[in-house]
Amino acid sequence: MEEDRWLEKLRSGEPGALEGLLARYGPMMGYIVRGILADPQEAEDCLAQVRAKLWERAADYDPERAGEATWITALCRNTAYDRLRALERRRDREGELSPDLPDPAPGPEEEVLRRERTRALRQALAGLKTRDRDLFYRKYYYLQSTDRIAAELGTTPRAVEGRLYRIRKKLQAQLGGEDL
Amino acid sequence: MKPDEFDRALMDEMAQLPPDPGEAERFNPWRHAMSCLLWGMALMIIQFDFFYLNYLLPLLGCGLCYVGCRSLRNTGRWFRLAWVLSGLRLIYHVALAVLFATPAAGWKVDDPLWNWGLTAVFRGSDLLILFALWRGTRGAFYSGPDRPGGRDWLGRGFLCYLLSFGVALWSELIPAAQVRGIGTEVLDPVLHYGRIIAFLALTIGLLVCLYRQGEALTGRGYDIVPAPVRLSGGRLLLAVLLVTLIAIPPALWLGSHIHTGPEAPPAALTAEQEAVRDRLVSLGLPEEVAAALDGAELDRCAGALRVEGARPLDLAYSEDALDRVRLDGPDVIWEEWSAEARLSSWLVFLPGDQVRHIHWFHYLQTPSPRLQEQFSARNSGYFPVEDFSARLLWERGGETRAVSPQVHLGGGTSLQEVRENLDDYILPTTTLMEAERLGHLRYVPWIGFTIPDGVEQVRGYLSYTLDASRFLEPSDIHPDDPENWTYQDNWYVFLRHQAGLLQYPFHGMADLGGAGRTGDYGPIQTVFGHFEYYDPQE
Numbered sequence: 110m111e112e113d114r115w116l117e118k119l120r121s122g123e124p125g126a127l128e129g130l131l132a133r134y135g136p137m138m139g140y141i142v143r144g145i146l147a148d149p150q151e152a153e154d155c156l157a158q159v160r161a162k163l164w165e166r167a168a169d170y171d172p173e174r175a176g177e178a179t180w181i182t183a184l185c186r187n188t189a190y191d192r193l194r195a196l197e198r199r200r201d202r203e204g205e206l207s208p209d210l211p212d213p214a215p216g217p218e219e220e221v222l223r224r225e226r227t228r229a230l231r232q233a234l235a236g237l238k239t240r241d242r243d244l245f246y247r248k249y250y251y252l253q254s255t256d257r258i259a260a261e262l263g264t265t266p267r268a269v270e271g272r273l274y275r276i277r278k279k280l281q282a283q284l285g286g287e288d289l
Numbered sequence: 290m291k292p293d294e295f296d297r298a299l300m301d302e303m304a305q306l307p308p309d310p311g312e313a314e315r316f317n318p319w320r321h322a323m324s325c326l327l328w329g330m331a332l333m334i335i336q337f338d339f340f341y342l343n344y345l346l347p348l349l350g351c352g353l354c355y356v357g358c359r360s361l362r363n364t365g366r367w368f369r370l371a372w373v374l375s376g377l378r379l380i381y382h383v384a385l386a387v388l389f390a391t392p393a394a395g396w397k398v399d400d401p402l403w404n405w406g407l408t409a410v411f412r413g414s415d416l417l418i419l420f421a422l423w424r425g426t427r428g429a430f431y432s433g434p435d436r437p438g439g440r441d442w443l444g445r446g447f448l449c450y451l452l453s454f455g456v457a458l459w460s461e462l463i464p465a466a467q468v469r470g471i472g473t474e475v476l477d478p479v480l481h482y483g484r485i486i487a488f489l490a491l492t493i494g495l496l497v498c499l500y501r502q503g504e505a506l507t508g509r510g511y512d513i514v515p516a517p518v519r520l521s522g523g524r525l526l527l528a529v530l531l532v533t534l535i536a537i538p539p540a541l542w543l544g545s546h547i548h549t550g551p552e553a554p555p556a557a558l559t560a561e562q563e564a565v566r567d568r569l570v571s572l573g574l575p576e577e578v579a580a581a582l583d584g585a586e587l588d589r590c591a592g593a594l595r596v597e598g599a600r601p602l603d604l605a606y607s608e609d610a611l612d613r614v615r616l617d618g619p620d621v622i623w624e625e626w627s628a629e630a631r632l633s634s635w636l637v638f639l640p641g642d643q644v645r646h647i648h649w650f651h652y653l654q655t656p657s658p659r660l661q662e663q664f665s666a667r668n669s670g671y672f673p674v675e676d677f678s679a680r681l682l683w684e685r686g687g688e689t690r691a692v693s694p695q696v697h698l699g700g701g702t703s704l705q706e707v708r709e710n711l712d713d714y715i716l717p718t719t720t721l722m723e724a725e726r727l728g729h730l731r732y733v734p735w736i737g738f739t740i741p742d743g744v745e746q747v748r749g750y751l752s753y754t755l756d757a758s759r760f761l762e763p764s765d766i767h768p769d770d771p772e773n774w775t776y777q778d779n780w781y782v783f784l785r786h787q788a789g790l791l792q793y794p795f796h797g798m799a800d801l802g803g804a805g806r807t808g809d810y811g812p813i814q815t816v817f818g819h820f821e822y823y824d825p826q827e
């Protein structure tokens with residue numbers, strides 16, 4: 110489906126661009142965020158954060174590198190995932206984040222290693238069948254629950270778990286079986 | 290790395306690997322369900338009459354439609370209706386698939402009401418399902434928080450389907466072509482070919498609309514929550530296919546067994562009947578044939594003047610058949626189906642120029658498999674025939690057993706019906722002559738039976754009385770001396786055997802009736818003899 114170039118319009122400051130973009134992609138954004146954050150309030154807060162980021166980062170969008178839907182998907186997903194991880198860390202720790210704890214931001218060496226891992230994972234995913242690849246994305250990118258994946262694919266949770274197990278095994282073997 | 294740690298690592302890494310361009314909007318709640326639905330509708334509509342695709346594709350289509358509707362059944366009352374309708378459609382499609390493995394398959398061909406009734410049910414339910422899908426899609430994808438607008442492809446598709454119905458009905462009510470004999474005569478080329486093109490265009494239009502609808506829903510329907518299922522779509526389809534395939538062979542087997550009634554030892558003959566039998570043998574009827582005649586048949590032959598054996602004609606058999614058939618005196622002997630079959634015809638001349646035809650067959654070895662058999666005699670149609678009778682005999686445990694099967698009559702179409710449908714016949718002039726001569730088309734008697742297990746030396750006869758008192762007109766043959774004409778005639782005798790079980794749909798002996806075909810009819814194969822009789826004095 111041809112995209113409407115709402116991000117470009119937003120970048121150029123066209124009036125109504127944000128409203129148009131939200132009308133076009135809002136339901137998709139809600140689908141992604143609510144699939145990751147179960148709490149409705151957290152999900153709404155996250156969506157508000159995503160909308161703010163759309164406004165702030167529209168200038169970062171490069172149509173040569175990714176489609177509009179892909180860029181917005183990545184923004185939603187990563188914002189919601191970061192929020193989810195923060196919630197988990199808050200639950201795991203007692204009290205506030207201590208200033209003495211190590212900086213979670215990666216250093217230069219780690220950045221190189223991460224790029225290497227990403228390349229290997231991309232290659233491994235390209236070797237999966239389309240059906241398996243879709244399932245993998247639903248589980249590990251969109252972070253959907255097994256029950257939700259099963260309902261949306263017209264199958265049973267057990268069948269989903271079985272296929273995910275086989276995919277995981279295959280990826281572990283391809284990626285060295287140890288550290289990712 | 291523990292599984293949980295590996296999962297967490299994957300989730301972290303996937304932040305750098307969003308879906309490929311063009312794929313992001315494929316991840317939505319309804320893609321799988323709608324794909325099943327739209328593909329299912331397309332397969333239910335497409336007709337391919339080869340390699341059994343005309344049965345498999347609609348079955349698969351029904352199954353896919355049901356799988357798709359099942360997931361969306363909680364998405365509104367229209368999808369729920371489509372789910373119920375698709376379930377019913379699937380059930381009666383499976384039931385019909387099994388029914389077509391029985392003699393009911395012949396009803397579709399023979400009975401226009403059954404044929405059109407089935408068509409109406411199937412196409413009507415397809416139309417209803419498409420309508421429900423259309424309304425369901427409009428309600429679920431084009432309302433609520435989704436943006437308004439968007440082309441109504443399913444609505445257009447529904448209109449195409451409805452119009453194609455109209456064209457089909459128009460063709461049926463006002464035909465522009467007529468079947469004449471073995472061909473079709475086009476009465477109005479513009480209307481005939483125009484309607485065919487219109488129907489094809491509308492069907493293609495519907496398929497295009499189904500395809501386009503799938504694409505047009507992108508970016509919509511994110512608030513749909515598909516219903517959970519207990520059996521995956523793939524397993525459900527496999528189960529449906531297996532149930533159908535498993536049910537078909539037993540249905541074929543049951544349909545391939547013709548019940549001929551209870552067998553019993555031959556009834557004792559009276560002294561007069563025995564005397565008639567002895568006289569027939571003395572006049573030339575083989576003992577084997579005479580011994581098979583029951584009391585009623587012997588009573589009919591009480592005034593026998595003479596007995597003649599018909600002469601088998603040397604037929605133009607195919608190259609393939611030459612090594613399997615031979616003539617031996619009055620017998621045509623076929624070696625077929627791991628068996629040997631003898632065919633012969635005997636004429637018992639009675640007072641008043643009546644001729645009792647006794648057509649005889651004998652399986653010297655019993656054929657296999659033991660499914661449907663048929664024995665029929667196709668007379669020339671120049672003389673009226675009546676008083677039909679038949680009998681089967683076999684040996685069980687060293688004892689003779691007899692059965693009196695029902696004699697069915699093929700043909701017999703009335704003169705009026707022939708006149709009304711004259712163009713349907715391959716040889717209309719000859720056919721009309723026959724109907725005018727006899728008052729109807731010739732009757733062709735046949736019997737159907739299944740050879741029971743544990744019996745051997747199966748044999749039997751089919752008999753009728755032919756009125757040879759005068760040569761009837763109109764006729765396409767004319768005797769040289771009509772005043773001193775003597776009876777002469779020719780006819781065919783057919784012995785048919787079902788050579789295999791697993792042929793779908795069911796092919797029944799009743800479908801052939803009194804037909805004169807010698808080629809295969811599905812698994813049914815035919816051996817035959819062409820006999821003639823002429824006065825030996827001439």
